[in-house]
Amino acid sequence: MSTSFIPETAPFNEEQRAWLNGFFAGMMGMQPGGDASAVMNAAGVSAGSLPGVAVQENEPEPEEDFPWHDDSLPIVDRMALAEGKPVERRLMAAMAQLDCGSCGYLCKTYSEAIASGEETNLTLCSPGGKETSKMIKQVLKESGDGGAAPAKPANGTAAGGTSAAGFSRKTPYSAKLIESRPLNGEGSAKDTRHVAIDLGDSDIRYEVGDALGIYPTNCGELVEAIVAAIGADPKLLTVTPGGEPKSLANALCEDFCLKDPSDELLELALSRVSDIAIKTTLSEMLEEGAPDGFDVLDVLQLAGAVPISATEFLETLSPLNPRLYSIASSQACVGNQVHLTVGKVTYDRDGRLRKGAASTMLADRLEPGATLRVFTQANHGGFTVPSDPNTPMIMVGPGTGIAPFLAFLQERDATKSPGKNWLFFGDQHAATDFLYQEELQAYLDAGLLTRLDTAFSRDGAEKVYVQDRMKQNAAELWTWLQQGAHFYVCGDASRMAVDVDRTLKAIVASEGGMSEKAAEDYVASLSKAKRYVRDVY
Known part of the structure; x- marks a missing residue:
């Protein structure tokens, strides 16, 4: 069968077509492994130069769709959506899907860094917690040596990694604490602090909406109890994950996570105990995960007086990861300081007080003047004030979620932005938990804060939350959205943010006269346009 190189649509007669086909066929014979395009190139003829020949241009590859990248989906559903995908995509599905930056990456780039071997710490996804780290290990175990090919190197961190001043997660700055001032009134069930930190001459710059990373230390009492449980000398010289020699006590205080026990620690304890009941308990934890609040000391106490050396114990521990806090200040107002709003975490479990490390x-x-290691993490997904100073802002930030919105208001005040500002704030009791009440009232009096709606859930017969205040002001909220307002949410991802999202869609449907599907699409369009942005954890 003869091969025709000349399209039927080309304007040649039969004799010309036969001659050209013969010419190209002859050229093909001189080209080992050649094809029509190679022959035409050799002859100095391009397909596009032939009359009547349409050349299809290369289409850009479509952006990859990640259907599991939805923080409202349970992890089992996310993993089902990623079934059959390469290992880096299954790892991504295991993440919390918040792109919060607490890991120093985005969900996509963190998973790619793990798959490529560039990142070995599997516990960086703070919002995902034990659920995520357990699934990551399972995915890696299932992939084995026959898993997907390594992913391309991750494109840096969510923040770009290093500040202009040269400080980063890997090279933090030693800042000084200015104050840790209680914000709650006497009798409150909470202990929330306004924390001010001096950045000194570091030349660290941050934008409103950014976060501050802080490397914590563990409680000395917990460290002492753990050293005693393994019967070690606290002054024993050891080497930290960073290669620095330290005493065992200092290493446990500064370098290792003493909160969630690793599978390796559970396996070590299981290999040393002989009691059948304890073995069963440890086996169940390996299979299902340790109970909430069950920490490293609990494992050692459960195992009892079994021989565990300091060296093998340290090998089972995860690194002590930094904690990220939403920045509660604008540098236009505070200069070389950075402010935070921090809720102190303590609770009793089995007769022992548990303490949040950071x-x-x-x-x-920490006393004022003490040093702590910090770095800045850039905001993600447009979580910052609108570029147009005239754009209205609606901010929903109950509890410590108010932090970034203090920064937003300071920024708007410093830049004399004329846009309207509406804040929804909630907590337990108005008398003891109205965080930054004086500052917010001053903003109201000055006209910077256009509206302030509060919800104190324990002050009435029925609990009232920020989403309830949104419903009560549905018509006005819809008007602001129609005027181009940006809608921001900061706080708890699992409960508050879900309820606020559901309420927002209901308001759009009712006030906009839309179907449920149309309202969902409208809210999705707000997200795509960076007009609906969340900083949730």
Whole structure:
């Protein structure tokens, strides 16, 4: 069968067509492994130069769709959506899907860094917690040596990694604590602090909406109890993950996570105990995960007086990861300082007081003037004030979620932005938990804060939350959205943010006269346009 190189649509007669086909066929014979395009190139003829030949241009590859990248989906559903995908995509589905930056990456780039071997710490996804780290290990175990090919190197961190001043997650700055001032009134069930930190001459710059990373230290009492449980000398010289020699006590205080026990620690304890009941308990934890609040000391106490050396114990521990806090200040107002709003975390479990490492460090263990290691993490997904100073802002920030919105208001005040500002704030009791009441009232009096709607859930017979205040002001909220307002949410992802999202869609449907599907599409369009942005954890 003869091959025709000349399209039927080309304007040649039969004799010309036969001659050209013969010419190209002859050229093909001189080209080992050649094809029509190679022959035509050799002859100095391009397909596009032939009359009547349409050349299809290369279409840009469509952006990859990640259907599991939805923080409202349970992890089992996300993993089902990623079934059959390469290992880096299954790892991504295991993440919390918040792109919060607490890991120093985005969900996509963190998973790619793990798959490529560039990142070995599997516990950086703070919002995902044990659920995520357990799934990551399962995916890696299932992939084995026959898993997907390594992903391309991750494109840096969510923040670009290093500040202009040269400080980063890997090279933090030693800042000084200015104050840790209680914000709650006497009798409150909470202990929330306004934390001010001096950045000194570091030349660190940040934008409103950014976060501050802080490397915590563990409570000394917890460290002492753990050293005693393994029967070690606290002065024993050891080497930290960073290669620095330290005493065992200092290493446990500064370098290792003592909160969630690793599978390796559970396996070590299981290999040493002989009691059948304890073995069963440890086996169940390996299979289902340790109970909430069950920490490293609990494992050692459960195992009892079994021989565990300091060296093998340290090998089972995860690194002590930094904590990220939404910045509650604008540098246009505070200069070389950075402010935070931090809720102190303590609770009792089995007769022992458990303490959040970073929050109790900031509230109790550091005195003014003490140093702490910090770095800045850039905001993600447009979580910052609108570029147009005339654009209205609606901010929903209950509890410590108010932090970034203090920064937003300071920025708007400093830049004399004329756009309207509406804040929804909620907590337990107005008398004791109205965080920054004086500052907010001053903004109201000055006209910077156009509206302030509060919801104090424990002050009435029925609990009232920020989403309830949104419903009560649905018509006005819809009007602001129609005027181009940006809608921001900061706070708890699992409950508050879900309720606020559901309420926003209901308001759009009712006030906009839309179907449920149309309202969802409208809210999705707000997100795509960076007019609906969340900083949730």
